[in-house]
């Protein structure tokens with residue numbers, strides 16, 4: 296996604312039929328990843344830390360391959376089938392594989408290169424000194440030696456730190472398979488879950504990550520402008536034309552979509568994760584456009600709500616004005632050290648509750664506006680759109696370096712109106728800094 300520096304030497308295949316491998320790290324420095332690994336080892340100083348990346352599904356081109364975000368975070372490596380092992384200090388690496396320098400601690404294991412499979416899926420990073428040079432790993436070995444090395448290391452240190460299997464269907468996850476295999480190899484080993492520590496590291500973004508995310512956010516805003524232009528053409532356009540304009544804006548800037556674009560007009564604006572995007576748009580209806588660019592592994596996530604033809608009804612306008620005011624209220628009242636993802640939602644709800652506006656619930660009873668916000672209004676953003684979602688402590692005060700979305704909405708199914716306004720913010724000592732274009736102060740600039 297980010298143009299990498301040209302590979303040195305000839306672009307032609309070598310005597311083994313192999314093309315030069317793609318560069319890892321996606322434009323970030325080695326130091327970035329070395330610091331992250333050091334941070335993880337500091338939290339588990341007496342454990343053998345094991346992480347595995349994603350594998351390609353054989354023979355299938357249905358979904359593009361994407362690396363596991365946590366694996367990329369610590370390695371900068373997208374190669375399928377990779378593993379990382381970090382050893383504790385004061386421990387001899389030679390116990391795993393004879394001939395290894397005893398003081399080595401950081402290992403990357405990669406599948407051997409294969410000219411035949413690379414004919415199908417392109418050149419890959421392989422084990423060896425070139426990968427060590429490019430990634431900053433002390434040693435990059437063949438995946439064929441992973442299990443014998445781990446078996447030896449666990450004999451000396453039967454303590455493992457890994458990502459614990461999580462969620463529904465956890466017994467079919469790669470994390471579960473790794474855990475089972477390690478239990479077979481080392482029946483006496485103890486296991487520690489690194490998920491919370493990983494989340495605490497990943498939610499604090501480095502300056503380089505913030506810079507990348509600003510670019511993802513600004514491409515997302517460019518796509519918002521393109522979407523708005525289509526919607527303003529008025530009656531009869533289809534939601535899919537808006538999606539086409541969004542994807543054109545992403546692809547032409549070297550980005551992809553971080554998630555399926557949500558383009559919902561009329562009553563479909565009230566469907567939170569609507570993604571059919573195939574209905575004709577009607578003059579004066581509101582259109583929720585919730586989109587995010589994926590640029591160089593990092594996500595944007597921005598929502599705007601527009602009026603078909605550029606003119607809202609009085610009712611649309613007053614609902615949008617309330618959502619806009621709630622958004623500004625949450626951001627402007629931010630208190631470092633106090634606010635959490637959960638307090639954002641509470642603040643927004645009480646702001647809605649104080650509004651004189653009312654709408655009808657599905658049972659016909661009239662209710663205050665806080666009844667029409669069925670979702671939280673914030674999440675962390677980063678390598679994933681809902682960044683380290685399963686492991687984040689939602690009640691932990693946000694600290695400088697966190698990047699979160701603010702996305703209040705109102706959904707009135709009985710009136711066929713939906714409005715959501717979302718921006719991406721970096722938490723700083725001075726407050727919340729918007730990563731792309733801020734929302735206007737006045738609702739008149741919205742539609």
Ligand SMILES: [Mn+2]
Nearest residue numbers: 596700702717
């Ligand atoms: Mn979002």
